[in-house]
Amino acid sequence: DQVEAMTLADKVVVLNGGRIEQVGSPMELYHNPANLFVAGFLGTPKMGFLKGRASRVEASGCEVELDAGCRLFLPVSGTTLNAGDPVTLGIRPEHLNRGSEGNCQLTVKADVSERLGSDTYCHVVTGNGEQLTMRIRGDFTPRYGESLSLTLEAAH
Template sequence: MRLELARLHHDLNATMIYVTHDQVEAMTLADKVVVLNQGRIEQVGTPLELYRNPANRFVAGFLGMPKMSFLPGNVTAIDASSVTVELISGASVTLPAASEHLRKGSAVTVGVRPENIDVVEPSESALTGYMDIAESLGSDTYCYVKTDGQETLTVRMPGNFACNYGDRIGLRLHVDECHLFDEQGNAVQKPSRMAA
């Protein structure tokens, strides 16, 4: 049905309004998405704009399949273009961020999508955990990892990735692709986005 609706939209070349709770439909059918939360507009933009630059945690968690994982932590260091966050597990991660309204000790959340995490040897990363469940889908394998801080992360790996329940692993985040959310759940902008 999704393909038929997309063809109809293309053939008619007319404005259409489609209301859905299914984020996959929103991502695949829309030229522009309006994300609503309890009647309030959270963000408006193209599907990829919202996916890559969510305005807040609600939008970040709504778009993407599988969903974005969230790691709570506290700010331990700030400079002009980055913020260092200590996660519950004790691991630290430094992210590019414009940090005017953050302070040392501020509660924040790091958001990371499944494709922006690499599985590495535990000795190669401060962020470690245990393999929980793996879903092998042929072209991809989705690994659900329980960190030492007890957060669950979803990691997208190639379809031939082999792992066993309980394996100890390291996790390397692609920090340039991670998202940072303040205590209210609003996105902390990256320096390059502010300059644009």
């Protein structure tokens, strides 16, 4: 049970089919997952994934052009990438923001909203069909199919 592991453990071992994927503290695994399995397994709601390509690569970071329609510079080492390489960007629901201010703006369509009191989980779909979940404070409830602008926090 990931919730129990995250709240009670000092060290977590993430297994996938009997194989160890990553070992570390709960927050180390949450913030620095070793692969897509660990990234998608930890966290509620789950991390969203967007496909794209590396468009510029530097030692200090890399620029990614997402298939969903925006480009952003990520402050992560790009030494193992070449321009044109396919990439998958993982983003947690709390790092997606409503609005059009920021360097990577996506237009999405609202799907289902889960109003939980202090938070709302808004499930959205990008123009190319990728699904994301936004965690929004309060009781924001868009209409089904409503067009929304959101930005990604590149630091995360």
